Structure formats: C-alpha cells, structure tokens
Amino acid sequence: MMKSTLQLEPGVRYDMPASFGPTILPAATAVPNATMISTAFDSTPEAVAAIIAPHLIVGDVPTVYVNRISYDSLDYLYGRGYQEVIVAMNARYRDDSEEIAAPYVCAVWVNQVAPLIPGRELMGHPKIYADIPEVVEDGSGLRFEASEYETCFLRGEVRALKELPAATVAKIRGSQTPYSFGWKYVPGPNGTVDVDYGTLARTDWNYERCWVGEGESWFLVAPPQQLPVSSRVVSTIASMPVVKRRPAFVGRGQAIIDRAATRRLGATTPRL
Numbered sequence: 001m002m003k004s005t006l007q008l009e010p011g012v013r014y015d016m017p018a019s020f021g022p023t024i025l026p027a028a029t030a031v032p033n034a035t036m037i038s039t040a041f042d043s044t045p046e047a048v049a050a051i052i053a054p055h056l057i058v059g060d061v062p063t064v065y066v067n068r069i070s071y072d073s074l075d076y077l078y079g080r081g082y083q084e085v086i087v088a089m090n091a092r093y094r095d096d097s098e099e100i101a102a103p104y105v106c107a108v109w110v111n112q113v114a115p116l117i118p119g120r121e122l123m124g125h126p127k128i129y130a131d132i133p134e135v136v137e138d139g140s141g142l143r144f145e146a147s148e149y150e151t152c153f154l155r156g157e158v159r160a161l162k163e164l165p166a167a168t169v170a171k172i173r174g175s176q177t178p179y180s181f182g183w184k185y186v187p188g189p190n191g192t193v194d195v196d197y198g199t200l201a202r203t204d205w206n207y208e209r210c211w212v213g214e215g216e217s218w219f220l221v222a223p224p225q226q227l228p229v230s231s232r233v234v235s236t237i238a239s240m241p242v243v244k245r246r247p248a249f250v251g252r253g254q255a256i257i258d259r260a261a262t263r264r265l266g267a268t269t270p271r272l
Helices: 045-049 113-121 166-175 231-238
Strands: 028-042 063-072 082-094 099-110 127-129 136-138 141-148 151-163 179-187 193-219 248-264
Touching: 028 151, 028 193, 045 082, 063 151, 082 113, 082 179, 099 113, 099 193, 113 127, 151 248, 166 193, 193 231
Parallel strands: 099 127, 099 179
Antiparallel strands: 028 063, 028 248, 063 082, 082 099, 136 141, 141 151, 151 193, 179 193, 193 248
C-alpha cells in the first residue's frame, strides 16, 4: 500500500478541505462599499456575564449590539458580496501584560458559506447560516430582517436619521476600536475538546458618511421545529433585559477585514 504523499507547507494557512492547496482568502480584504446598521441597548451585567466567553469579563457598560452589515464586491468572491447580522456585547480581557476593551461577538448570521467558514475556523466568530434579504429603504428609514428555513427570527428598523458632519465622522473613525473578541471552541470525539481559547480579530471601518437616529431590533422566538439551528440563540437574546435603548447608527464606507491580525489570547480564565 502507498502512504499519502501530501505535505502541507509550514507557516502557510490552509482551510478544509486542506488537500487541495492553501486558503483562497487573502491576508486582508478591502471592501470598497460596506454599510453598517447598528442598533443597541444596555442590559444587565448578569445577563451579559451569562453569555460572554470564559476568558472575558463584562465591560464597563453592559451594552448589547445588533449590527446588520452589507459587504459589497469582495476580492475572493470575484465581485460578489454578502450580508450578515452580528450580535455582540461589551467585554474586557486582562492578563499580566495587557488589558483590552472590545465587543465580544456571541452570534453571527451570514447568508454566504464562503465567509462563514473562516469566521468560525480562524477568527472564532460563531457564524450560522441564515437568509438575509436586502435592506428596505423608504422615506421613513431602513428596515431589515433575517430568517431560517423561512421562519423570520429577527426584525429591525432605524428611523429619523440625521447625517453627521464630516468632522464628526472623522472623530468616529479615529476613536472606534477595530477589535472584537471571539472564542474558538472546537469539540473533539468522545466528549473531548480539541480547541478552546479566546481570539482577537480586527476589522477597520473607514466611514465616509454616518447617520444617527432612533431604532431597535426584535428577536422573534420560535420552537426548534421552525428554527432548528437558531432557536436557543434567539430565545436567549430575546430574554435579555432591556434597561435602556441606545441611539441607532448607520455608517457607510470602506471596511478592511484584516485576517492576518487575528491572534490568540493567552489566558483561559479572566484576571479580575
């Protein structure tokens, strides 16, 4: 019998199926046109602590973000784009050498498989597939939704939008964090765990135009028979207390997904 002659080059990134060569994804992708629609609310520290990964602590303000994002014309998709919905919450990471404040991405729904796989396997972002139609824009504002197996589990809207002046947009670009926390958790056979550590990922948003207004998102609870993959996620987020609604935000411009900047976080338990 002949043994496999396949050899993977050290230091080169591969994605499954790894037998057919290195990853198709570049180290960084510059998205020429991206739109962020962000709704947010403050919850309780206890509700956030029950969801964030074990290597993190709750942020100074327990804000929960529901962000609906459009990415147009990606390089590795040869001009195609995708849509996603991100749920994240303020968190902090501490060890002996550094302290980082950033949103922890606890759930992501994506409508394309190609960006779903590296999000899970490299960045530690828990991406799930969903149908995410185009944003509906009318005179009253913007509306969006997401569904699984034809069951709508998310609706959101922003309204009364007012465009921000260029000087304010520049301040937002300079002050926002490009980082987000993830948690790479990969189960192994027979009840083992192959991978369990935190990650820090980077996406730079270079907004050209921004708006603020009013808005909110609603997660619509449905049984597993209708939402076989997302029902537990949706019901948990829907049950989080809403202490205060935050202003809605819309930003449009270039986004740079810096995959090469993804790094492993050292501590497996938070340093308080």
